[in-house]
Amino acid sequence: MTALPEQRRALVIEDDPDIRSLLVQILTMQGFEVTEAGTAREGLAAARFGADLITLDLNLPDGDGVDVCREVRTYSDAHILMITARTDEIERLTGLETGADDYISKPFSPRELVARINSLFRRQRSRAAQDEANADEQRRASTVQHSLLPIGTPRVDNYDLAGRFRPSRSVGGDFYDWYSTANGLHLTVADAMGKGMGAALIAATVRAVMRSASEQPSLPDAFANAARALEVDLEKAASFVTLFHGRLDTATDVLEYVDAGHGLALKVSANGTCTRLGSGGPPLGAWTDGQWSTGSVRLDPGDYLAVISDGLLDIYETVEAFTDAMTSVIQASSTPDDACQRLLDLADDPAISDDVTVVILKHLAAGRP
Amino acid sequence: MQFSTEHKTDYTEVAGNGRLNMVAAPKLREVVQEAVSAGYKRIVVNLAETSFMDSSGLGALIGCLKLARQAGGDLRIACVQPQVLMVLELTSMNRVLTPHPTAEEAFSHD
Numbered sequence: 021m022t023a024l025p026e027q028r029r030a031l032v033i034e035d036d037p038d039i040r041s042l043l044v045q046i047l048t049m050q051g052f053e054v055t056e057a058g059t060a061r062e063g064l065a066a067a068r069f070g071a072d073l074i075t076l077d078l079n080l081p082d083g084d085g086v087d088v089c090r091e092v093r094t095y096s097d098a099h100i101l102m103i104t105a106r107t108d109e110i111e112r113l114t115g116l117e118t119g120a121d122d123y124i125s126k127p128f129s130p131r132e133l134v135a136r137i138n139s140l141f142r143r144q145r146s147r148a149a150q151d152e153a154n155a156d157e158q159r160r161a162s163t164v165q166h167s168l169l170p171i172g173t174p175r176v177d178n179y180d181l182a183g184r185f186r187p188s189r190s191v192g193g194d195f196y197d198w199y200s201t202a203n204g205l206h207l208t209v210a211d212a213m214g215k216g217m218g219a220a221l222i223a224a225t226v227r228a229v230m231r232s233a234s235e236q237p238s239l240p241d242a243f244a245n246a247a248r249a250l251e252v253d254l255e256k257a258a259s260f261v262t263l264f265h266g267r268l269d270t271a272t273d274v275l276e277y278v279d280a281g282h283g284l285a286l287k288v289s290a291n292g293t294c295t296r297l298g299s300g301g302p303p304l305g306a307w308t309d310g311q312w313s314t315g316s317v318r319l320d321p322g323d324y325l326a327v328i329s330d331g332l333l334d335i336y337e338t339v340e341a342f343t344d345a346m347t348s349v350i351q352a353s354s355t356p357d358d359a360c361q362r363l364l365d366l367a368d369d370p371a372i373s374d375d376v377t378v379v380i381l382k383h384l385a386a387g388r389p
Numbered sequence: 390m391q392f393s394t395e396h397k398t399d400y401t402e403v404a405g406n407g408r409l410n411m412v413a414a415p416k417l418r419e420v421v422q423e424a425v426s427a428g429y430k431r432i433v434v435n436l437a438e439t440s441f442m443d444s445s446g447l448g449a450l451i452g453c454l455k456l457a458r459q460a461g462g463d464l465r466i467a468c469v470q471p472q473v474l475m476v477l478e479l480t481s482m483n484r485v486l487t488p489h490p491t492a493e494e495a496f497s498h499d
Contacts, residue, residue: 087390090412213444214411258452262480283479299481306451307485330444330479339475374443
């Protein structure tokens with residue numbers, strides 16, 4: 021954000037075709053590459069592709085411009101110029117936390133509009149130093165968060181393991197963790213409420229507490245202790261965490277697990293049948309007298325265990341459609357790493373605005389290295 | 390997302406239309422907080438027009454439920470749409486936030 025990009029991009033969200041074409045014309049003359057949207061829905065979708073400037077009409081046929089503005093602000097740092105039909109609206113709007121950078125009322129002259137836009141971009145330059153410092157901090161936070169993910173995969177006889185984490189912003193509320201133990205492997209996938217820095221702080225705390233519980237031989241005891249330790253902090257932060265924690269015993273090929281409100285762990289058998297393991301209690305911190313049942317699942321040679329965060333669920337209408345899609349991707353892949361990559365590719369959908377995490381464990385078929 | 394509050398004979402109905410996400414969650418908390426502070430402790434959140442809820446939205450519902458119960462009342466949900474129901478079931482929170490078919494029925498069996 022230090023220098024102006026060569027081609028500035030603008031998005032015009034306006035339902036009146038005449039005003040829209042006027043705006044497009046003015047912005048094109050100013051050197052913008054312009055995208056148009058006639059409804060709130062189209063505008064929200066188009067904004068995800070990135071823009072340096074958004075002109076936003078307050079009254080859209082399918083939504084309130086203020087809501088659109090707030091929503092866009094959750095994922096975009098574009099300059100937003102709100103356009104209203106009435107001058108007296110502006111006073112009301114400036115009193116609200118809309119996230120807009122400036123307001124202009126109809127009718128406006130092209131000169132007035134251009135002056136407002138230039139002023140927005142001038143302000144940007146003076147903010148650039150501050151932005152640079154913030155961006156630097158975000159980068160460091162992102163580096164720290166990635167350093168908390170496991171490095172490489174532990175060697176577990178007859179098993180292959182892979183994981184991916186893609187935050188929706190520089191940092192996110194998801195994490196995964198694994199480590200080998202004397203009997204096999206422990207793995208955790210968790211998703212803290214919300215997104216961004218706040219969620220990331222919670223995620224780091226949960227990871228540390230779960231790690232410290234790893235020494236306890238009994239899974240239900242280890243989990244209950246971890247839950248108690250976290251409950252107080254989560255309550256104070258008005259947050260909660262969905263979490264899947266499993267312990268694999270390679271002597272029996274049984275994975276014992278606790279699912280706290282996560283609900284998206286799947287066993288995909290070698291023959292293609294998929295079983296969703298389902299949650300055994302509420303998310304951590306969501307409810308004080310939470311009780312969690314322990315489940316177990318056997319992984320035969322060729323079977324996969326996939327634990328996926330709900331970010332990927334957002335593009336499917338139902339859980340069934342989700343499990344079907346996950347199953348066919350996993351079956352078509354050659355290794356857990358390949359499966360993770362393919363699942364993350366699915367997440368390249370503009371409809372996904374949440375963090376996405378995938379962990380896949382495979383019991384290798386006998387005779388394979 | 391806009392919320393409306395309507396005081397009925399034996400409960401207060403809060404309805405919201407749109408997506409209950411990170412943006413709308415604080416608004417819902419605010420609306421319910423206001424009702425509970427004014428002494429309306431039996432809250433029904435009508436979700437007929439709520440097409441989508443994410444984890445922040447669920448967090449707001451849980452927070453509002455805690456708020457109502459701490460005040461000696463309760464919060465219940467009605468007219469839950471498929472995606473919201475899916476989130477409640479996946480997280481097992483349907484055991485605490487049990488969906489009721491209509492707002493009228495939410496407190497009718499007490």
